[in-house]
Amino acid sequence: MTRGLVPSLLCLLTPWSAFAAGLKPASVTASSSYPPEDGTSYDANQVIDGKASTSWVEGDPGNGLGAWVEFDLGGAKTITRVRVWGGIWYSTDFWERAGRPKELELKFADGSTVKMPMSDEMKPQDFTLPKPTSTTSLRVRISAAYNGTTWSDTAISEIQVFDAATTGPSIAAVTASSEAPADADGYYYASNVVDGLPDTMWCEGNKASDGTGEHLEIRFSGSQAISKVTVVNGIGGSLAAWMKGNRTTAALLTFSDGGSERVTIKNSMLPQVISFPSHTTSSVKVTFETVVKGKEYDDLCISEAYFE
Ligand SMILES: [Ca+2]
Numbered sequence: 336m337t338r339g340l341v342p343s344l345l346c347l348l349t350p351w352s353a354f355a356a357g358l359k360p361a362s363v364t365a366s367s368s369y370p371p372e373d374g375t376s377y378d379a380n381q382v383i384d385g386k387a388s389t390s391w392v393e394g395d396p397g398n399g400l401g402a403w404v405e406f407d408l409g410g411a412k413t414i415t416r417v418r419v420w421g422g423i424w425y426s427t428d429f430w431e432r433a434g435r436p437k438e439l440e441l442k443f444a445d446g447s448t449v450k451m452p453m454s455d456e457m458k459p460q461d462f463t464l465p466k467p468t469s470t471t472s473l474r475v476r477i478s479a480a481y482n483g484t485t486w487s488d489t490a491i492s493e494i495q496v497f498d499a500a501t502t503g504p505s506i507a508a509v510t511a512s513s514e515a516p517a518d519a520d521g522y523y524y525a526s527n528v529v530d531g532l533p534d535t536m537w538c539e540g541n542k543a544s545d546g547t548g549e550h551l552e553i554r555f556s557g558s559q560a561i562s563k564v565t566v567v568n569g570i571g572g573s574l575a576a577w578m579k580g581n582r583t584t585a586a587l588l589t590f591s592d593g594g595s596e597r598v599t600i601k602n603s604m605l606p607q608v609i610s611f612p613s614h615t616t617s618s619v620k621v622t623f624e625t626v627v628k629g630k631e632y633d634d635l636c637i638s639e640a641y642f643e
């Protein structure tokens with residue numbers, strides 16, 4: 336197994352912990368982990384580092400059935416939902432080459448368990464518990480796996496655990512005026528702007544434009560009062576990648592009540608929180624009015640646009 340090229344491409348400069356993406360566990364441990372290679376870690380901490388591109392890889396012989404990671408929640412929390420990025424998300428190629436969970440067993444501090452099925456898609460997968468469950472720990476155990484094409488080991492790139500207080504506005508759908516097609520690096524879904532991970536992004540795919548006039552639309556489940564948005568402008572995750580893509584500097588927010596607000600967005604790779612007058616709305620359309628060009632791709636990319 337050679338994954339040695341991973342670390343040199345991951346020049347992470349920013350503490351992403353500012354993100355409101357689920358509970359912050361006190362610690363996470365694993366039953367086994369693949370040993371570090373060329374400076375890249377595959378230990379349990381990789382599932383809570385806020386990056387899709389880093390992964391826990393189990394270190395058992397075979398495909399890791401029975402291997403687990405366990406969250407110490409730092410006290411009793413009432414868990415409502417879990418979101419899992421199965422497999423190695425470093426690239427679409429690596430995702431196919433390593434194993435992915437097919438079923439996860441979630442085990443709580445009282446010993447009770449519930450099964451979370453996983454489809455074999457490179458998409459974050461949500462699982463709402465049958466009932467909110469109070470627990471001080473959560474063990475996520477691989478109970479079935481899809482085999483990788485190259486490596487026998489099974490991987491999980493990120494896990495988010497939510498309680499009622501951290502779940503945020505319920506998002507029904509995210510759509511865009513255009514979407515760049517998947518390539519060797521990954522997918523550019525509009526929904527990548529609400530996954531809480533700065534290293535996954537939407538990129539517009541309109542080859543006739545630099546992104547000016549393109550839009551994202553976020554639809555909520557019912558009406559929500561929103562008054563701020565956390566933005567990661569451009570291609571997040573590393574400065575080298577950020578330099579390559581287009582960024583925006585101004586956007587028009589249009590709400591379902593017909594109201595609108597114009598916001599200024601800094602040309603920065605750091606997460607920024609932008610406040611605006613509160614609107615109670617079932618959707619927000621974000622139309623990008625001005626664009627700064629990157630050095631390589633003439634596509635506008637937005638890594639996070641999380642409204643609260
Ligand atoms: Ca990770």
Ligand SMILES: [Ca+2]
Binds near residue numbers: 527528531533536
């Ligand atoms: Ca993202």
